[in-house]
Amino acid sequence: MMNIFAAFRARIETCIRTLIQEGVIGEGTDLSRISVEPPRDPSHGDMATNAAMVLGKFSELPPRDLAGKIADLLSKDADIASVDIAGPGFINLSLSPSVWQGQIAHVLKAGKAYGNSDIGAEKKINVEYVSANPTGPMHVGHARGAVVGDALARLLERANYQVTREYYINDAGSQIDTLARSALLRMREALGEDIGDIPEGLYPGDYLVSVGQVLAEKYGASLMEKPEADQIAAVKPIALPMMMELIKDDLDALGVRHDVFLSEQSLHDSGAVDKSLVRLDEMGLIYEGVLEPPKGKTPPPDWEPSPQTLFKSSQFGDDSDRALKKSDGSWTYFAPDIACHLDKFERGYAQMIDVWGADHAGYIKRMKSAVTAVTAGAGDLDVKICQMVKLMRNGEPVKMSKRAGQFITLREVVDEVGKDVVRFMMLTRKNDAPLEFDFVKVQEQSRDNPVFYVQYAHARICSVIRNAGEMFGAIHDDDLTDSDMSLIVDPAEISLLKTISAFPRVLESAAVNHEPHRIAFYLQDLASSFHSLWNLGKERPDLKFIIEEQKNVTMARVSMIRSCAFVIASGLDILGVRPEEEMR
RNA sequence: GGCCCCGUAGCUCAACUGGAUAGAGCGACGGACUUCUAAUCCGUAGGUUGCAGGUUCAAGUCCUGCCGGGGUCACCA
Known part of the structure; x- marks a missing residue:
C-alpha cells in the first residue's frame, strides 16, 4: 500500500474489529466516518484519528476511555513509535523513522506512478471541456477551462478512471449561420470583389480569408446566384472543419487534446434529440405551457407570453421549468444538450463532468435536472465552473476591446509565456475563484x-x-x-x-x-x-x-x-x- | 427581485468533502552568500474567518436570516 494513511487506517480498523469481538464496541458499527489524517499541528504527531469519538455512540465507554483501548492495541505495532490521546478523544500516532525511510524505496520503485490511486476502479468517466463555438480561433478566455479540464482528465486517469475527453461542437446554432455569411463575404472578396468594411454582426477576423479562398476555388461565382439558404448550406461543410482545425491547433499549442468530438448537428440528424425528448415525455415531464416573465425590476421589453414546449426541471431542484422549443417550434439549445448527455450516458458514462465558463453558471441546475431525469437517476453530472481570468501586464489591466475585435487569442498568450507557464498558472486557484494572470510576473524567476x-x-x-x-x-x-x-x-x-x-x-x-x-x-x-x-x-x-x-x-x-x-x-x-x- | 459564486492577516490566497492553538506567499522589519544553483532560505510582526443566531463532543466548513462584492436571469449558444 503506497498511501500510508490508508495503510494505517487499515491497521486502526483491525484494532477496532478486535474490540468489537471483545464486545467493547457494538456489532454492526459503521466505520466509514472514521478519518485518519495528518493533524494540522505537526506537534500532535504524524497521524490523527477521530475513531474513538465517532464510535462513541456504539460503545458504553466514553470516547477518551475507548481511545485508551484502541491506543493500547496500536502501541503494539512496531511501526508506531508513540500513541497519545488528546482533547476530546483524538488518537495521535507518531510513526517510527523507518516508516518514512521506507517510503523512499516505494517512490523509487514506482517512479512517476507513485501516488496513483484505485478509487476509480476502472469506472468510465466523461470529462467535457472547452466546447467553444467553432466560429474562430480560441481566445484567452477559453484557456482556463481547457487547462482545468485537461488536468482533471489526467488526474482522474491517475486515480484509475477510464477517462474520455469530450468536446461538444455547437455547430447547429445561429452563430454558425453568421460564420457562414462571414465566410461568403470573404469568398466574394477572394473572387475579386471589393467588400469594404465587414458589416456589423459578421465576424471580422482575418482567419476567414483563407476560408473564402477555399470556397472561391471550390464553388466559384455561380454559388452567389443560388438562394441564401443554399449558399449557407454549401459553406458549412467547408468552414466548420476549417474552424475546428484552427481550434485543434490552438489546443495543441496548449498541450490539450480530446478523444471525442460530438457534433450538435449530428444529434439533430440522427434523431437523438427527438429520442431524448420522447423519453422525457413518456415520464410525463414535458408539457405545453407559458413561462412567467422573470421576476425582477426589468422584464424584457419585448416580452410576450407564448406557449412553448417545457421541461419540468423544477421537479428536480431547478427554479423554474425550462423551454425545450422556442415559440416558433424550433429547438432551443437546451434540447440537444439533453440529448448530448443522454448520449454520453448510453455510451457507458454514468459519471460526467462538464467544465464551463462562469457565464453559464445559471444553467447548472437545469442541466443537472435533465441528466437526473433522462437517466432515471442513474447518471451523475458534476459541473465545474471556471471564473474569469483577469489579464494583467505589470499590475496594469490588459485592455481588450471586443467592439474592435481586439481580443487576445490563446495562441498569443502561449507564444509569449509558454504553455507550461499558462497551464500551471491556470491551476493556481480553485476553479471557481477569479484569477489574475500577469504576463510579466508569470515569467519572473x-x-x-x-x-x-x-x-x-x-x-x-x-x-x-x-x-x-x-x-x-x-x-x-x-x-x-x-x-x-x-x-x-x-x-x-x-x-x-x-x-x-x-x-x-x-x-x-x-x-x-x-x-x-x-x-x-x-x-x-x-x-x-x-x-x-x-x-x-x-x-x-x-x-x-x-x-x-x-x-x-x-x-x-x-x-x-x-x-x-x-x-x-x-x-x-x-x-x-x-x-x-x-x-x- | 430570483438564483449561483465569493467574503479568512495590510495585499493575493490555502485550509485535506465537520476536527485540536485557522496556515502560506507578497509587503514590512531583522538575519544567512569564497553556493551540493542566494533565481534560495531562516526569524519577527500581523486574526472576533463580513454580522447574528442555530445544528453537535467539535463549525472558516453544514442550516437560517441579514450586510457587502461579482456573475446571471424567456424563445443566445
Whole structure:
C-alpha cells in the first residue's frame, strides 16, 4: 500500500474489529466516518484519528476511555513509535523513522506512478471541456477551462478512471449561420470583389480569408446566384472543419487534446434529440405551457407570453421549468444538450463532468435536472465552473476591446509565456475563484512565481545528482533502491519525507473532489520543503546532500531527493507541465 | 427581485468533502552568500474567518436570516 494513511487506517480498523469481538464496541458499527489524517499541528504527531469519538455512540465507554483501548492495541505495532490521546478523544500516532525511510524505496520503485490511486476502479468517466463555438480561433478566455479540464482528465486517469475527453461542437446554432455569411463575404472578396468594411454582426477576423479562398476555388461565382439558404448550406461543410482545425491547433499549442468530438448537428440528424425528448415525455415531464416573465425590476421589453414546449426541471431542484422549443417550434439549445448527455450516458458514462465558463453558471441546475431525469437517476453530472481570468501586464489591466475585435487569442498568450507557464498558472486557484494572470510576473524567476519555484526545486535536485555522479560515478535509479535509508535521520530530512509521503493522499482527495488545483498547491509545499532542507546545508554542512568522505550517506540522501524529484515530476505531469532538469 | 459564486492577516490566497492553538506567499522589519544553483532560505510582526443566531463532543466548513462584492436571469449558444 503506497498511501500510508490508508495503510494505517487499515491497521486502526483491525484494532477496532478486535474490540468489537471483545464486545467493547457494538456489532454492526459503521466505520466509514472514521478519518485518519495528518493533524494540522505537526506537534500532535504524524497521524490523527477521530475513531474513538465517532464510535462513541456504539460503545458504553466514553470516547477518551475507548481511545485508551484502541491506543493500547496500536502501541503494539512496531511501526508506531508513540500513541497519545488528546482533547476530546483524538488518537495521535507518531510513526517510527523507518516508516518514512521506507517510503523512499516505494517512490523509487514506482517512479512517476507513485501516488496513483484505485478509487476509480476502472469506472468510465466523461470529462467535457472547452466546447467553444467553432466560429474562430480560441481566445484567452477559453484557456482556463481547457487547462482545468485537461488536468482533471489526467488526474482522474491517475486515480484509475477510464477517462474520455469530450468536446461538444455547437455547430447547429445561429452563430454558425453568421460564420457562414462571414465566410461568403470573404469568398466574394477572394473572387475579386471589393467588400469594404465587414458589416456589423459578421465576424471580422482575418482567419476567414483563407476560408473564402477555399470556397472561391471550390464553388466559384455561380454559388452567389443560388438562394441564401443554399449558399449557407454549401459553406458549412467547408468552414466548420476549417474552424475546428484552427481550434485543434490552438489546443495543441496548449498541450490539450480530446478523444471525442460530438457534433450538435449530428444529434439533430440522427434523431437523438427527438429520442431524448420522447423519453422525457413518456415520464410525463414535458408539457405545453407559458413561462412567467422573470421576476425582477426589468422584464424584457419585448416580452410576450407564448406557449412553448417545457421541461419540468423544477421537479428536480431547478427554479423554474425550462423551454425545450422556442415559440416558433424550433429547438432551443437546451434540447440537444439533453440529448448530448443522454448520449454520453448510453455510451457507458454514468459519471460526467462538464467544465464551463462562469457565464453559464445559471444553467447548472437545469442541466443537472435533465441528466437526473433522462437517466432515471442513474447518471451523475458534476459541473465545474471556471471564473474569469483577469489579464494583467505589470499590475496594469490588459485592455481588450471586443467592439474592435481586439481580443487576445490563446495562441498569443502561449507564444509569449509558454504553455507550461499558462497551464500551471491556470491551476493556481480553485476553479471557481477569479484569477489574475500577469504576463510579466508569470515569467519572473523568483519565489512569488510558483511555476518557477517548483521548476527550480526540480532543477536543483537534478544538479545535485549530476554532481554526486561526477564524484562517485554514474548514478542509476535502480541502484539507489539499495541505499541505506536508515542514514536519513535528521528531523529536517524526515520532514521532507513526510511531505513526499503525503502525495498519494493529495492526489486522491484532488481526484475525489475533482479539483486539480490541489496538485499545484501541493507542489509548492513540496518545493518549499526541499528548498528549506537545501539551505539548511549552509548552516550545517553535515546536512549537505553530498558528503565527499561518506558515499553511503550521500547515496541515501541522493535517493531521498531523487524520490522528491519523482514526485515533483509526477505532480507536474498531472498538470501537463514538463519538469526542467537545468535552469541557468 | 430570483438564483449561483465569493467574503479568512495590510495585499493575493490555502485550509485535506465537520476536527485540536485557522496556515502560506507578497509587503514590512531583522538575519544567512569564497553556493551540493542566494533565481534560495531562516526569524519577527500581523486574526472576533463580513454580522447574528442555530445544528453537535467539535463549525472558516453544514442550516437560517441579514450586510457587502461579482456573475446571471424567456424563445443566445
